Amino acid sequence: MPDVDALTRDLDEIQTTMWDESRPTVLANGMLFSDKALLTRVAKMYSVRECREMIVWESSPDVYKAVCHRWFTSFHWMMRASKKEIGLWKVSKYIGTHNCKMDIFNRNHFNLDVDLISLQLIPHIEAFIRYKIKECITCVHQEYGCTITKRKACLGRKRAFKIIYGDWDKSFTSLPRYMAALKHFNPGTVVEWKLERSAGIPEYIFRYVFWAFKPAIDGFVHYFPVISIGGTHVYGKYDIKPLIAVAVDANEQIFPQLLSSVPMKAKRRGCYF
Numbered sequence: 339m340p341d342v343d344a345l346t347r348d349l350d351e352i353q354t355t356m357w358d359e360s361r362p363t364v365l366a367n368g369m370l371f372s373d374k375a376l377l378t379r380v381a382k383m384y385s386v387r388e389c390r391e392m393i394v395w396e397s398s399p400d401v402y403k404a405v406c407h408r409w410f411t412s413f414h415w416m417m418r419a420s421k422k423e424i425g426l427w428k429v430s431k432y433i434g435t436h437n438c439k440m441d442i443f444n445r446n447h448f449n450l451d452v453d454l455i456s457l458q459l460i461p462h463i464e465a466f467i468r469y470k471i472k473e474c475i476t477c478v479h480q481e482y483g484c485t486i487t488k489r490k491a492c493l494g495r496k497r498a499f500k501i502i503y504g505d506w507d508k509s510f511t512s513l514p515r516y517m518a519a520l521k522h523f524n525p526g527t528v529v530e531w532k533l534e535r536s537a538g539i540p541e542y543i544f545r546y547v548f549w550a551f552k553p554a555i556d557g558f559v560h561y562f563p564v565i566s567i568g569g570t571h572v573y574g575k576y577d578i579k580p581l582i583a584v585a586v587d588a589n590e591q592i593f594p595q596l597l598s599s600v601p602m603k604a605k606r607r608g609c610y611f
Protein backbone atom coordinates (compact mmCIF):
# COMPACT_ATOMS: atom_id res chain seq x y z
CA MET A 339 0.00 0.00 0.00
CA PRO A 340 1.66 3.27 -1.04
CA ASP A 341 2.08 5.98 1.54
CA VAL A 342 -0.52 8.41 0.18
CA ASP A 343 0.46 11.18 2.60
CA ALA A 344 4.10 10.95 1.56
CA LEU A 345 3.18 10.94 -2.14
CA THR A 346 0.93 13.95 -1.67
CA ARG A 347 3.61 15.70 0.30
CA ASP A 348 6.17 15.05 -2.44
CA LEU A 349 3.76 16.31 -5.08
CA ASP A 350 3.07 19.49 -3.10
CA GLU A 351 6.80 20.01 -2.68
CA ILE A 352 7.38 19.61 -6.43
CA GLN A 353 4.57 22.03 -7.28
CA THR A 354 5.78 24.67 -4.86
CA THR A 355 9.37 24.46 -6.07
CA MET A 356 8.64 24.41 -9.81
CA TRP A 357 9.81 27.50 -11.68
CA ASP A 358 6.91 29.95 -12.00
CA GLU A 359 6.44 31.52 -15.43
CA SER A 360 4.62 34.51 -13.92
CA ARG A 361 7.74 35.34 -11.87
CA PRO A 362 10.51 34.62 -14.39
CA THR A 363 13.36 36.27 -12.47
CA VAL A 364 12.69 34.43 -9.22
CA LEU A 365 15.28 31.67 -9.05
CA ALA A 366 16.28 29.72 -5.96
CA ASN A 367 18.26 26.82 -4.69
CA GLY A 368 16.21 23.62 -5.02
CA MET A 369 14.00 25.00 -7.78
CA LEU A 370 12.79 22.44 -10.33
CA PHE A 371 12.50 22.65 -14.12
CA SER A 372 10.68 20.26 -16.41
CA ASP A 373 13.63 19.95 -18.83
CA LYS A 374 17.03 21.34 -19.70
CA ALA A 375 15.74 23.53 -22.51
CA LEU A 376 13.51 25.41 -20.07
CA LEU A 377 16.32 25.68 -17.53
CA THR A 378 18.78 27.23 -20.02
CA ARG A 379 16.08 29.53 -21.38
CA VAL A 380 15.23 30.79 -17.88
CA ALA A 381 18.90 31.41 -17.09
CA LYS A 382 19.18 33.55 -20.24
CA MET A 383 15.91 35.38 -19.52
CA TYR A 384 17.09 36.15 -16.00
CA SER A 385 20.38 37.57 -17.27
CA VAL A 386 18.72 39.76 -19.89
CA ARG A 387 16.18 41.13 -17.43
CA GLU A 388 18.88 41.77 -14.82
CA CYS A 389 21.04 43.58 -17.42
CA ARG A 390 23.92 41.21 -16.80
CA GLU A 391 25.53 38.67 -19.06
CA MET A 392 26.28 35.10 -18.15
CA ILE A 393 28.36 32.37 -19.77
CA VAL A 394 27.76 28.64 -19.75
CA TRP A 395 30.48 27.04 -17.68
CA GLU A 396 29.39 23.44 -18.05
CA SER A 397 26.71 21.75 -20.12
CA SER A 398 26.24 17.99 -20.37
CA PRO A 399 23.24 15.62 -20.53
CA ASP A 400 23.09 15.65 -16.71
CA VAL A 401 24.64 18.92 -15.56
CA TYR A 402 24.23 22.59 -16.41
CA LYS A 403 26.23 25.38 -14.87
CA ALA A 404 26.15 29.07 -15.77
CA VAL A 405 28.17 31.88 -14.19
CA CYS A 406 28.40 35.67 -14.39
CA HIS A 407 30.58 36.62 -17.35
CA ARG A 408 32.83 38.46 -14.91
CA TRP A 409 33.28 35.32 -12.85
CA PHE A 410 37.03 35.47 -13.35
CA THR A 411 37.22 38.85 -11.66
CA SER A 412 35.55 37.62 -8.45
CA PHE A 413 31.95 38.46 -9.32
CA HIS A 414 29.85 35.61 -8.12
CA TRP A 415 26.48 35.00 -9.70
CA MET A 416 26.28 31.28 -10.34
CA MET A 417 23.67 28.58 -10.95
CA ARG A 418 24.33 24.86 -11.11
CA ALA A 419 21.61 22.32 -11.84
CA SER A 420 21.56 18.60 -12.43
CA LYS A 421 19.11 16.08 -13.82
CA LYS A 422 17.28 13.96 -11.27
CA GLU A 423 16.04 10.40 -11.61
CA ILE A 424 12.46 11.53 -12.06
CA GLY A 425 13.51 13.49 -15.17
CA LEU A 426 13.28 16.96 -13.62
CA TRP A 427 16.22 19.35 -13.43
CA LYS A 428 16.98 20.68 -9.95
CA VAL A 429 19.07 23.71 -9.01
CA SER A 430 21.64 22.27 -6.61
CA LYS A 431 23.72 25.41 -6.07
CA TYR A 432 22.69 28.99 -6.57
CA ILE A 433 24.46 32.26 -5.78
CA GLY A 434 21.70 34.58 -6.76
CA THR A 435 23.08 38.06 -6.36
CA HIS A 436 25.21 39.78 -8.95
CA ASN A 437 27.81 41.86 -7.17
CA CYS A 438 29.09 43.15 -10.47
CA LYS A 439 28.09 46.51 -11.87
CA MET A 440 24.88 46.58 -13.89
CA ASP A 441 25.61 47.08 -17.57
CA ILE A 442 23.56 49.12 -19.97
CA PHE A 443 22.51 46.95 -22.87
CA ASN A 444 20.88 49.17 -25.39
CA ARG A 445 21.89 46.78 -28.13
CA ASN A 446 22.92 43.20 -28.55
CA HIS A 447 22.77 41.55 -25.16
CA PHE A 448 24.86 38.40 -25.54
CA ASN A 449 22.22 36.17 -23.92
CA LEU A 450 19.32 37.59 -25.89
CA ASP A 451 19.80 35.00 -28.61
CA VAL A 452 17.73 33.66 -31.48
CA ASP A 453 16.06 31.09 -29.23
CA LEU A 454 14.71 33.71 -26.80
CA ILE A 455 13.76 36.09 -29.60
CA SER A 456 11.82 33.43 -31.50
CA LEU A 457 9.81 32.45 -28.41
CA GLN A 458 8.87 36.07 -27.90
CA LEU A 459 7.75 36.36 -31.53
CA ILE A 460 5.74 33.14 -31.86
CA PRO A 461 2.35 34.44 -30.59
CA HIS A 462 2.64 37.54 -32.78
CA ILE A 463 3.50 35.58 -35.93
CA GLU A 464 0.72 33.10 -35.19
CA ALA A 465 -1.71 36.01 -35.03
CA PHE A 466 -0.30 37.83 -38.07
CA ILE A 467 1.89 35.95 -40.53
CA ARG A 468 3.31 39.11 -42.15
CA TYR A 469 4.88 40.34 -38.93
CA LYS A 470 7.60 42.79 -40.02
CA ILE A 471 11.22 42.91 -38.91
CA LYS A 472 10.64 46.38 -37.50
CA GLU A 473 7.74 45.03 -35.42
CA CYS A 474 9.93 42.15 -34.23
CA ILE A 475 12.56 44.60 -32.96
CA THR A 476 9.90 46.68 -31.17
CA CYS A 477 8.28 43.60 -29.65
CA VAL A 478 11.57 42.33 -28.20
CA HIS A 479 12.45 45.78 -26.91
CA GLN A 480 9.12 46.06 -25.11
CA GLU A 481 9.70 42.73 -23.40
CA TYR A 482 13.40 42.91 -22.56
CA GLY A 483 14.36 46.57 -22.94
CA CYS A 484 17.08 45.74 -25.48
CA THR A 485 17.25 46.71 -29.13
CA ILE A 486 18.29 43.77 -31.27
CA THR A 487 19.90 44.04 -34.70
CA LYS A 488 17.95 43.45 -37.89
CA ARG A 489 19.95 40.27 -38.46
CA LYS A 490 18.97 38.85 -35.07
CA ALA A 491 15.35 39.86 -35.65
CA CYS A 492 15.40 38.15 -39.04
CA LEU A 493 16.91 34.96 -37.63
CA GLY A 494 14.46 35.01 -34.71
CA ARG A 495 11.50 35.40 -37.04
CA LYS A 496 12.81 32.59 -39.23
CA ARG A 497 13.15 30.32 -36.17
CA ALA A 498 9.62 31.22 -35.04
CA PHE A 499 8.29 30.33 -38.49
CA LYS A 500 10.04 26.99 -38.30
CA ILE A 501 8.58 26.24 -34.86
CA ILE A 502 5.04 27.17 -35.97
CA TYR A 503 4.93 25.83 -39.52
CA GLY A 504 7.74 23.25 -39.59
CA ASP A 505 10.81 23.21 -41.79
CA TRP A 506 11.45 22.36 -45.45
CA ASP A 507 11.88 18.66 -44.85
CA LYS A 508 8.66 18.44 -42.85
CA SER A 509 6.77 20.28 -45.58
CA PHE A 510 7.99 17.92 -48.28
CA THR A 511 7.20 14.92 -46.10
CA SER A 512 3.63 16.21 -45.73
CA LEU A 513 3.18 16.77 -49.46
CA PRO A 514 2.01 13.22 -50.42
CA ARG A 515 -0.56 13.25 -47.62
CA TYR A 516 -1.75 16.70 -48.65
CA MET A 517 -2.16 15.60 -52.28
CA ALA A 518 -4.00 12.46 -51.19
CA ALA A 519 -6.40 14.67 -49.20
CA LEU A 520 -6.93 16.90 -52.24
CA LYS A 521 -7.85 13.87 -54.35
CA HIS A 522 -10.08 12.42 -51.66
CA PHE A 523 -12.12 15.58 -51.11
CA ASN A 524 -12.14 16.60 -54.81
CA PRO A 525 -13.07 13.41 -56.71
CA GLY A 526 -11.71 13.36 -60.25
CA THR A 527 -8.67 15.48 -59.41
CA VAL A 528 -5.53 14.34 -61.22
CA VAL A 529 -2.17 14.30 -59.43
CA GLU A 530 1.06 13.22 -61.10
CA TRP A 531 4.46 12.92 -59.48
CA LYS A 532 7.91 12.90 -60.97
CA LEU A 533 10.30 11.14 -58.62
CA GLU A 534 13.81 9.90 -59.34
CA ARG A 535 16.28 7.66 -57.68
CA SER A 536 20.04 8.16 -57.70
CA ALA A 537 22.70 5.53 -57.20
CA GLY A 538 23.56 5.11 -53.55
CA ILE A 539 20.56 7.06 -52.25
CA PRO A 540 17.77 4.84 -50.86
CA GLU A 541 15.08 7.54 -50.91
CA TYR A 542 13.26 8.90 -53.94
CA ILE A 543 14.18 12.44 -54.99
CA PHE A 544 11.32 14.83 -55.63
CA ARG A 545 11.42 16.50 -59.06
CA TYR A 546 7.97 17.91 -59.54
CA VAL A 547 4.28 17.39 -58.86
CA PHE A 548 1.43 18.34 -61.14
CA TRP A 549 -2.25 18.52 -60.27
CA ALA A 550 -5.50 19.62 -61.90
CA PHE A 551 -8.84 19.86 -60.13
CA LYS A 552 -11.86 18.12 -61.68
CA PRO A 553 -13.89 21.35 -62.36
CA ALA A 554 -10.86 22.79 -64.19
CA ILE A 555 -10.60 19.64 -66.34
CA ASP A 556 -14.33 19.71 -67.14
CA GLY A 557 -14.21 23.42 -67.95
CA PHE A 558 -11.32 23.09 -70.37
CA VAL A 559 -13.57 23.01 -73.47
CA HIS A 560 -15.15 26.35 -72.54
CA TYR A 561 -11.98 28.44 -72.25
CA PHE A 562 -10.57 30.82 -74.81
CA PRO A 563 -7.74 29.04 -76.62
CA VAL A 564 -4.97 30.99 -74.91
CA ILE A 565 -3.34 29.66 -71.78
CA SER A 566 -1.13 31.81 -69.58
CA ILE A 567 1.54 30.39 -67.33
CA GLY A 568 2.80 32.24 -64.31
CA GLY A 569 5.14 31.30 -61.50
CA THR A 570 6.89 32.58 -58.44
CA HIS A 571 10.23 31.84 -56.89
CA VAL A 572 10.58 30.04 -53.59
CA TYR A 573 13.82 31.03 -51.93
CA GLY A 574 15.18 28.66 -49.37
CA LYS A 575 16.76 25.28 -49.04
CA TYR A 576 15.40 23.86 -52.32
CA ASP A 577 15.34 25.35 -55.80
CA ILE A 578 11.69 25.06 -56.72
CA LYS A 579 9.00 27.31 -58.07
CA PRO A 580 5.24 26.83 -58.11
CA LEU A 581 3.63 27.37 -61.52
CA ILE A 582 0.02 27.91 -62.46
CA ALA A 583 -1.68 27.73 -65.86
CA VAL A 584 -4.75 29.92 -66.24
CA ALA A 585 -7.23 30.60 -68.99
CA VAL A 586 -10.12 33.01 -69.54
CA ASP A 587 -13.68 31.78 -69.91
CA ALA A 588 -16.58 33.21 -71.93
CA ASN A 589 -17.43 35.63 -69.09
CA GLU A 590 -13.85 36.91 -69.20
CA GLN A 591 -13.14 35.47 -65.78
CA ILE A 592 -9.75 33.97 -64.98
CA PHE A 593 -9.92 30.23 -64.52
CA PRO A 594 -7.05 28.31 -62.88
CA GLN A 595 -6.40 25.12 -64.83
CA LEU A 596 -3.28 23.35 -63.69
CA LEU A 597 -0.83 23.73 -60.86
CA SER A 598 2.67 22.45 -60.58
CA SER A 599 5.76 22.66 -58.43
CA VAL A 600 8.94 22.32 -60.47
CA PRO A 601 12.72 22.77 -60.13
CA MET A 602 13.89 26.38 -60.35
CA LYS A 603 16.27 25.57 -63.21
CA ALA A 604 13.51 24.45 -65.58
CA LYS A 605 14.23 26.22 -68.85
CA ARG A 606 10.97 25.55 -70.63
CA ARG A 607 8.11 26.06 -68.21
CA GLY A 608 5.47 24.74 -70.58
CA CYS A 609 7.05 21.30 -70.72
CA TYR A 610 5.63 20.50 -67.28
CA PHE A 611 2.03 20.94 -68.40
Ligand SMILES: [Zn+2]
Binds near residue numbers: 406408413436438439
Ligand atom coordinates in the same frame (compact mmCIF):
# COMPACT_ATOMS: atom_id res chain seq x y z
ZN1 LIG B 1 27.60 39.52 -12.30
